[in-house]
Amino acid sequence: MPKYIIKGGKRLEGTVRISGSKNASLPIIAASVLNGGKTTLYNVPNIHDTQMMFEILRELGCKVEKKNKKIIIDSSKINKFGIPEDLMHQMRSSVILAGSLLGKYKKAMFSYPGGCDIGARPIDLHLKGFEQLGINIEKQYGQIKCTAEKIVGKQINLDFPSVGATENLILASVLAEGTTVIINAAREPEIVDLQNFLIKMGAKIKGAGSNQIEIVGVQQLKDVSYNIMPDRIEAGTFLCLAAIVGGNITLDEVNPNDITPVIAKLEEAGCKLEVRKNKIHISSNKKLKPLEIKTMPYPGFPTDMQSIFVAILTIAKGTSIMIETIFENRYKYTQELIKMGAKITVEGRSAIIKGTRKLYGASVNATDLRGGAALVIAGLSAKGKTVIENIDYILRGYEDFDKKLRSIGADISLIDS
Numbered sequence: 484m485p486k487y488i489i490k491g492g493k494r495l496e497g498t499v500r501i502s503g504s505k506n507a508s509l510p511i512i513a514a515s516v517l518n519g520g521k522t523t524l525y526n527v528p529n530i531h532d533t534q535m536m537f538e539i540l541r542e543l544g545c546k547v548e549k550k551n552k553k554i555i556i557d558s559s560k561i562n563k564f565g566i567p568e569d570l571m572h573q574m575r576s577s578v579i580l581a582g583s584l585l586g587k588y589k590k591a592m593f594s595y596p597g598g599c600d601i602g603a604r605p606i607d608l609h610l611k612g613f614e615q616l617g618i619n620i621e622k623q624y625g626q627i628k629c630t631a632e633k634i635v636g637k638q639i640n641l642d643f644p645s646v647g648a649t650e651n652l653i654l655a656s657v658l659a660e661g662t663t664v665i666i667n668a669a670r671e672p673e674i675v676d677l678q679n680f681l682i683k684m685g686a687k688i689k690g691a692g693s694n695q696i697e698i699v700g701v702q703q704l705k706d707v708s709y710n711i712m713p714d715r716i717e718a719g720t721f722l723c724l725a726a727i728v729g730g731n732i733t734l735d736e737v738n739p740n741d742i743t744p745v746i747a748k749l750e751e752a753g754c755k756l757e758v759r760k761n762k763i764h765i766s767s768n769k770k771l772k773p774l775e776i777k778t779m780p781y782p783g784f785p786t787d788m789q790s791i792f793v794a795i796l797t798i799a800k801g802t803s804i805m806i807e808t809i810f811e812n813r814y815k816y817t818q819e820l821i822k823m824g825a826k827i828t829v830e831g832r833s834a835i836i837k838g839t840r841k842l843y844g845a846s847v848n849a850t851d852l853r854g855g856a857a858l859v860i861a862g863l864s865a866k867g868k869t870v871i872e873n874i875d876y877i878l879r880g881y882e883d884f885d886k887k888l889r890s891i892g893a894d895i896s897l898i899d900s
């Protein structure tokens with residue numbers, strides 16, 4: 484099992500190029516089913532989750548080729564409509580293929596999805612939306628079979644602005660008859676990226692980025708090539724790293740508009756940030772002020788940055804409060820930070836973080852993707868050696884993480900034993 488070995492305390496200096504977004508790539512890769520032709524994608528991060536998505540597409544009958552930095556998907560020969568159970572369990576986002584398969588072929592079979600253990604993560608909103616589009620759903624022995632004679636556009640009111648449900652309903656609607664309107668849609672930038680991709684493919688869709696999305700069904704879609712947006716969570720992770728470890732880091736190929744709440748909170752903590760069109764420079768002297776943060780759907784503070792901010796607040800001067808409103812079980816990693824000397828009390832959806840002067844290296848386990856990244860950040864600021872086990876979670880979502888960290892002066896190695 485691979486692990487990271489970190490020797491903390493090195494000041495960081497240099498430029499990091501931000502990779503393409505994981506959470507934008509996954510629905511866009513799924514959307515390649517819809518044109519029954521060729522999709523060329525640039526800037527897809529080479530991470531476990533995108534590789535899994537390609538594996539599922541191959542299982543369905545697609546050809547997926549990597550040529551230099553581009554990925555070419557040919558979906559003209561899809562001959563299966565069931566997502567293999569083992570792959571579905573490995574990655575929650577595979578559920579997004581249901582929308583594409585339904586949109587194109589009016590049938591999809593899948594089981595309940597897996598993914599990071601950060602809460603119950605039901606898919607009731609996805610299924611309720613499908614039913615409203617006239618899709619028939621049969622559940623048996625943990626399997627879900629969706630079929631439709633035809634998909635007819637409708638107004639769908641989401642009880643909660645779920646990112647995955649919004650994406651699935653868009654994908655199921657682009658080839659439908661008539662107009663679909665999603666009310667209380669999620670507003671995340673990745674949904675805007677999906678919309679831009681689909682428009683290039685020939686879809687008629689507008690409103691992404693607001694809470695109302697309108698999709699007018701078209702009969703056919705065309706071949707497309709598309710450049711995936713930068714990963715805003717990776718960008719936030721590197722900014723927080725500079726905040727806690729100290730130093731000067733420049734992020735390149737980033738979209739600062741996508742992370743305004745993260746930038747605002749780092750400035751409130753006392754870091755100096757310079758924001759340009761697609762670059763952000765951060766400098767920090769490690770003297771951080773405490774913060775109060777509440778995670779919210781976009782444009783609020785992202786839940787995916789919650790653990791990473793808790794990590795940096797462990798050394799702030801004073802007491803910080805984090806309130807997690809999106810996922811009910813997203814504090815498992817705090818037990819690992821406590822092994823490193825952090826003072827954190829979790830009470831339901833709140834965490835109280837009492838700043839301490841220093842963290843100390845320890846043997847810890849990644850409990851999920853972003854919780855794992857929080858441990859890397861903590862380890863790089865800690866005194867002594869930190870060993871992080873179970874890093875498969877981290878490799879799911881960060882491209883070349885250790886390589887990028889070494890390029891700015893961090894002492895981290897990935898051991899595969």
Ligand code: UD1
Pocket residue numbers: 505506507509575576602603604605606607608609610643644645646647648669673786787809810811
């Ligand atoms: C996506 C992101 C994830 C991010 C999350 C919230 C991807 C691949 N993942 O996950 O990184 O943390 O958005 O910004 O893009 N819910 C239901 N029923 C449903 C669907 C969701 O109750 O049918 C609940 C979830 O349990 C959770 C909340 O809604 O409490 C938000 O989930 P959702 O927005 O759907 O997140 P994901 O799409 O899974």
